[in-house]
Amino acid sequence: DLIPTELVKALGIRSVLGVPLCARERPIAVLFLSARRSNAFTAEDAMYARLIAEHAPIVLENASLYQEVQRRLFELNGLYEIARLLGSVRSLRKVYGELTELIARLIGATRCVIATYDPATRTLRAELPGYRVEDVLAKTVSYVVSEELRAYWDLRTQGPFIANCREEIPRPLQSLASEVGVENLLATAMLAEGRTIGVIYALDKPGGFTPEDARVLSIFANQAAQVIQSVRLYEELMRSEKEYRDLFENTIVGIYRSTPEGRVVIANPTLARLLEYPNVEALLATPAQEVWARPQERELWRRQLEERGVLEHEHLLRTRTGRTLWVHDVARVVRDAEGRVLYYEGAVLDITALKRAEAEREAMLEITQGATTTTDLNELFPLIHRALKRVLPAENCFIALYDAQTGFFHFPYFADQYDAPPPPLRGEKTATAYVFRTGRPQRLTRESCRRLAEQGELGTVGTPAACWLGVPLRTPKEMIGVLVVQHYEDEHAYTDHDLEFLAAVGNHIAVIIERKRAEEAERRARQHVARIYDLVTRFQRQELFDHAARTLAQLFEVEYALLGVLEEGGTRVRALAFYSDGELRHDLSYALRGTPCEDVLSRAEWCAYPCGAWGVFPEDELLAALRIESYIGAPILGSAGEVLGIINAFGKHPRAFTEADGHWLQIIGQRVGV
Structure with missing residues (x-):
């Protein structure tokens, strides 16, 4: 019964010897011995079988244990191989x-x-x-x-x-x-x-x-x-570390960590680039006090930061090359468990362009408002200068206005640390004339001036500037002059953006100057009418002559004025009144030949020479002796229209004369003639 019948038949088994295998008194298996003949096994065979059975369980257990150990080693080896991947x-x-x-x-x-x-x-x-x-x-x-x-x-x-x-x-x-x-x-x-x-x-x-x-x-x-x-x-x-590193290194803001003692211990590349350092290491080697443009402000910033914990602040930083930058600084203080300050950390954003834009808007607004609040150009020009200094290093500034009649530049405003205000200049070889001639804004350094001088464009006038900005003053109709700022020490004082800003200011103030000129001309015309009316209605004879000479010099803003009567058959003029630099004289007499007065009397109408009068009439000894540049004159006519004498005004500086000036002069001449 212990062996399946099919197996017995298949193997032809006739005899079987079976012995139980026990371990720790517990059956764990059976040892079968079989033979194909009957009565094959003896008692002695059974004794040997029992002897084998006593030792076989130990062998089987050892074999099973060995297999288990091998299986565990296999598993451990597999786990080890997989775990190895964890570290490699x-x-x-x-x-x-x-x-x-x-x-x-x-x-x-x-x-x-x-x-x-x-x-x-x-x-x-x-x-x-x-x-x-x-x-x-x-x-x-x-x-x-x-x-x-x-x-x-x-x-x-x-x-x-x-x-x-x-x-x-x-x-x-x-x-x-x-x-x-x-x-x-x-x-x-x-x-x-x-x-x-x-x-x-x-x-x-x-x-x-x-x-x-x-x-x-x-x-x-x-x-x-x-x-x-x-x-x-x-x-x-x-991935997170890379994202953080990319953010830290490539963000548009400069990130820093500094100690209370002023040592920068962490900075990102953006901050190094912002402050023009070659790398982060060079920035970390620089004390924080040297980075602040105003080192005393850092101490105030540090105290406020420690009081508040978090602080937003705008201040100036200084780059490695010495430039200053406006930054918006957001910082926090980090303390240890006992409350002691460990360090400050924060981020700075360059707002220099924003600050510059604000300053430019304020300057433009100040100039625009000044155009309405000032009464004349003499008040407006200093206001324009103050507005420019909000944006640019513009301690040295002047405005040159061009007189088309005389070809001279006049300098109604001139502020300079070295040079005095110049007289009117033709200035063909000056930087001012070069800007006016080309009609383009110019940024000139000593080197560029040297090149232009070699080309015959510039000469030397005044103290040479290290950096010079000049822009045309252009109205919708014409160019009327040049606006200039200059720096004598720093060749890099001005940038292309400064030139663009100054050009915008130039276009803006050119329109204002043109309007102010028109307003001043209208005001002067009213004043002229009032003074001439007062002159022709209040005074008689010699008092009239004296007041007329004085009034002419004041109206035309010249040093000299003369009222003279013809003598010796119309070849000479004797002064009825001669106004000379604040004094009245009555002892002057001169020949008409070769003088501008001869032209006036021969034409019997007014005429004017805005500049170079002494060169045009070299025979006129008075003009040559006084170096007279500008001249305007008109005949004194009698009641029947006959020429009785001459009335004129002349000065040492070029001056443009208008049709209105000639008409005022003729009115006074007619009154004197009567």
Whole structure:
């Protein structure tokens, strides 16, 4: 009964000797001896069999223990190989490749692939590379874990799934198995902290997979899950660190950390570039006090920061090259557990352009408002200068206005630390004339002036400037002059942006000057009318002559004025009144020949010479002796229209004369003649 009948018949067994094998008085097996003849075994054989049976359990237990040790060593070796990846591999792609190769080798599978699980979409997606699984095929191994599939195998609880033939593969995976060419498979979930993170697929083992394979793979799967999670965390950490590093190094704001003693201990490349240092190390070697343009302000900033904890502040920083920058600084103080200040950290944003734009707007607004609040150009020009100094280093500034009649530049405003206000100049070889001639804003340095001088464009007038800005004053109709600022020490005092700003100011004030000139001309005209009316109605004879001479000099803003009567047959003039630099004379007499007065009397109408009068009439000794530049004269006519004498005004500086000036002179001449 102990041996199956089929086995007895097949082997032709006629005799059997059976001895139980016991370990620790407990049967663990049976030793059978069989023979094909009857009565083959004797009592002596039984005695030997019992002797063998006494020692056989020890041998069997040792063999079983050896197998268990070998199995445990195999598992430990596998776990070690997987754990080794934890410290040596830092790329998920490399982890997937090495894990699948290792697992396939450990359990004897032909192919292996790992699929990760996304609980949000309930999707399993194959990760590349798989072991001996083509990438093209692996990319197709992505599917939703349906409820039908869960009925076959739950990712969490049912453990490994073995399908040793196509028919045993769940129906939802049949098409996938056919596409990938799977003959048999072993699938095991990877669990980390109780959550399913994916599945290991061992494919196509010759002879099929066993429960022992499933048990071993389950052990390996949990270790593999730890490796994958660790590398995922590492990659995420590296990604976060890179993002933080990119943010720290490439942000548009400068980031710093400094100590209360004034040592910069951390700075990003943006701050180094902002402050014009070659690298961060050079900036860290510079005391914080040297970075502040006004070092005393840092102490105030430090006290306010420690009082408030967080502070927003605008202040000036100094770059390595000496430039100053406006920055918006947001800082906080960091303390230790006892409340002691460890360091300050913050971020600075360059707002120099914003501050500059604000200053430019304020300057333009101040000039515009000044145009309405000032009464004349003499008040307006200093206001323009003050407005410019809000934006530029403009201690040295002048305005040159061009007189088209005389060809001279006049300087109604001139502020300079070295040179006195110049007289009217033709200035063909000056930088001012060069700007006016070209009609373009110019930024000139000593080097560029030297080149222009070599080209014959410039000469030397006044103290040479290290950096010079000049812009045309242009109205919608014409250019009326030039606006200039200059710096005598710093060749880099002005930038192209400064030139653009000054050009905008020039266009703006040119219109204002033109309007102010018109207003002043209208005001002077009214004053002229009032004074001439007073002159022709109040005074008689010699008193009239004296007041007329004085009034002419004042109206035309010249040094000299004369009222004279013809004598000696119209060849000479005797002064009725001669106004000379504040004094009245009556003893002057001169010949008409070769004088501008001769032209006036011969034409019997007014005429004027705005400049160079003494050169035009070299025979006129009086003009030559006084170096007279400008002259205007008109005849004194009697009641019948006959020429009785001459009335004129003349000065040492070029001066433009208008039709209105000639008419005022004729009115006075007619009154004197009567």
